[in-house]
Amino acid sequence: MTDPTPDKPTEDWVTGDEPMTGPQRSYLHTLAQEAGEEVPDDLTKAQASERIDALQQKTGRGA
Template sequence: MTVNRTPEKDPRDWTTGDEPMTGPQESYLHTLAQEAGEQVPDDLTKVEASQLIDRLQEKTGRGT
């Protein structure tokens, strides 16, 4: 059994959270959004993208 030993940091506490979302975040968001029937804004920050990913994972069932 693998245990994640890295504590998850709240995205709002990220020092780079106000930077534009990363390429992988954008790609994954578009995949999730397509499955959820939603649109992804182009100008999200890393924090906003992370929060939207969490919401869309829950909506699509991918986060379980």
């Protein structure tokens, strides 16, 4: 079975260079706290998504 919503690479996102969203910021800071890491507040949407993915793997929250 194929994934009905394949992930688009962040470098192809039309809005990827916009500032991260409020929900991204909140979740990213929650994950970073659990992982004992610091994250900057000036990430783009694409950068935040990549950091979230990495931190999900580190904290075991990833799907």
